């Protein structure tokens with residue numbers, strides 16, 4: 001079992017992706033004792049590089065996280081590579097139990113656990129996720145520009161994705177798959193933008209794990225594509241949040257589930273905070289890092305007020321005692 005100091009950390013962070021590490025950096029610099037427990041599975045792990053992160057464009061995700069951990073540790077933050085199995089509210093704070101049975105304790109807890117991308121159930125998709133099976137044009141659009149891009153429609157959002165990716169390539173095919181019949185207006189939009197429409201259920205995708213060759217339909221026909229766009233369901237990793245009393249909500253845009261916070265990352269349960277994809281399903285790496293920073297500043301403010309209240313109580317008591325002496 002890992003040997004942790006018996007003291008209570010100021011803040012315990014579950015999840016050491018962009019959101020969690022950014023919060024830990026700010027808390028370390030605020031001279032707070034902070035521990036990050038991280039399972040080491042950031043959502044973008046399958047991608048070769050992180051894009052749209054100014055000054056770090058194209059950096060491999062694992063390298064970005066390594067640099068982040070180094071910066072956190074430089075300010076005295078502790079980063080533990082493990083899985084948190086359970087979390088509980090206790091007097092004066094929280095405890096969590098990690099995979100080897102060790103228990104850590106903290107005054108405040110920040111969940112930066114990210115989300116899980118649940119892909120449509122088509123054989124071959126998962127093996128190409130993040131390389132040739134994509135969802136986000138801002139993450140991968142540049143890399144597939146001018147290529148033959150298929151869009152797998154599982155709802156009417158497929159039309160929106162096809163129109164979006166048309167910005168990066170003129171060779172777009174929308175596979176209607178399980179989506180409902182399109183409206184006249186949608187059909188006109190697709191035709192006007194030169195987007196090919198293929199009806200029929202997709203039964204598999206063919207490729208070598210890196211590159212895609214084709215999309216196969218139930219009638220046996222094969223359609224060559226270089227990349228396939230899908231719309232995953234974004235399921236926030238919330239099991240532990242539920243253990244400390246947080247409600248999980250369906251996202252208003254129908255894209256998945258998430259936990260709601262105030263603009264600074266505070267949840268309705270005192271002492272519990274959340275940042276990154278767990279609360280913002282559309283968040284990118286740089287915005288998740290910003291969420292973490294914002295939550296850290298608010299958390300530090302919350303601790304300062306608690307300490308000030310305790311100091312005022314002690315001060316008043318000392319003055320009362322001095323007066324009766």
Ligand SMILES: Cc1cc2nc3c(=O)[nH]c(=O)nc-3n(C[C@H](O)[C@H](O)[C@H](O)COP(=O)(O)OP(=O)(O)OC[C@H]3O[C@@H](n4cnc5c(N)ncnc54)[C@H](O)[C@@H]3O)c2cc1C
Nearest residue numbers: 015017018019039040041043044051084114276277284285
């Ligand atoms: C294929 C793909 C490519 C992408 N490319 C880009 C891109 O180019 N640019 C961009 O800006 N965004 C990109 N994104 C989005 C980006 O991945 C997210 O915005 C970002 O990872 C969110 O950061 P986060 O810290 O909230 O969560 P994550 O980065 O997912 O980190 C969450 C961390 O929490 C840990 N964790 C979860 N539960 C536990 C637990 N119980 N105990 C311990 N640790 C736990 C996980 O192991 C993980 O390390 C991409 C997403 C995907 C799917």
